[in-house]
Structures are given as C-alpha cells and as structure tokens.
Amino acid sequence: MFVFQKFVAATLIALSALPALTAAAPVEGAQVEARANTGQATYFYPGLGACGKNNGNGDLITAVSKLLYDTYPGHTANPNNNPVCGRRIKANYAGKSVTVTVVDRCEACAFNDLDLSPTAFQALAPLAQGRLSGVTWDWA
Numbered sequence: 426m427f428v429f430q431k432f433v434a435a436t437l438i439a440l441s442a443l444p445a446l447t448a449a450a451p452v453e454g455a456q457v458e459a460r461a462n463t464g465q466a467t468y469f470y471p472g473l474g475a476c477g478k479n480n481g482n483g484d485l486i487t488a489v490s491k492l493l494y495d496t497y498p499g500h501t502a503n504p505n506n507n508p509v510c511g512r513r514i515k516a517n518y519a520g521k522s523v524t525v526t527v528v529d530r531c532e533a534c535a536f537n538d539l540d541l542s543p544t545a546f547q548a549l550a551p552l553a554q555g556r557l558s559g560v561t562w563d564w565a
Contacts, residue, residue: 464537474529
C-alpha cells in the first residue's frame with residue numbers, strides 16, 4: 426500500500442508540472458521570428474514560384490523550406506496567399522549580406538535553409554561554391 430501511495434504522489438507531482446511545460450511550447454512558425462536562424466544556402470534558377478509570381482535570375486529572391494512555408498502562421502491551402510510571401514530576409518555569410526524577398530518554397534531544404542536566386546547567392550559567395558554552410562538570417 427505504501428508503494429502505491431508513493432507512486433500516486435510522484436504521478437501527481439509530475440502531472441502538476443505539465444501546464445508549465447506546455448505553456449513554454451512555441452507557437453507554430455514563431456521560432457523563426459524570435460531569433461536569428463542558421464542554415465545552408467543554395468541557389469536555383471527561378472521561374473513561377475509558389476507565391477504565384479514569376480522571377481528571374483537577377484532578382485534578389487529566395488525560396489524558404491517547405492517546412493517553414495507550410496507552417497508559417499496564417500498559411501492556407503492556397504500557397505499564393507501564404508503570408509510569408511513577400512517577407513524580406515537578410516542573409517549573412519562570411520562578412521557579406523544580402524536582403525531578399527520570399528517568393529517560393531524549397532522542397533529539399535531543411536527548416537532554416539535558403540534557396541537563393543543566382544544574383545542573391547553571388548552577393549554572398551561565387552556560384553562555384555554551390556552550397557554555403559553557416560548562413561545566418563533573420564527577417565528584415
């Protein structure tokens with residue numbers, strides 16, 4: 426009986442901590458708003474993006490990961506109406522920076538990765554590098 430009472434007491438203590446733990450859980454998409462983000466950067470040759478606009482190689486644009494795009498606060502079933510579309514991001518790498526506009530969704534990117542237009546990528550490094558690790562970015 427005494428063991429059972431200890432078990433019940435321990436369970437009640439553990440359960441009483443749950444509200445504090447769940448209150449600290451981040452809101453969907455909020456993790457990118459509160460801090461600088463670090464990921465990789467690649468480049469792609471743009472055309473018609475998920476935001477419904479046509480862009481070219483010379484535009485200072487980016488695609489964000491599908492993980493970010495599809496969970497951004499206010500997203501709907503219509504990707505053209507995603508509130509992340511048109512948001513600006515300042516990306517930094519090796520002492521250089523570029524400000525880009527979100528226009529697309531990157532299928533192969535990890536959550537904090539950016540897929541930049543060739544011109545935007547070249548503002549950070551030569552295209553020959555192909556992939557940049559340790560790119561930091563924040564909303565501009």
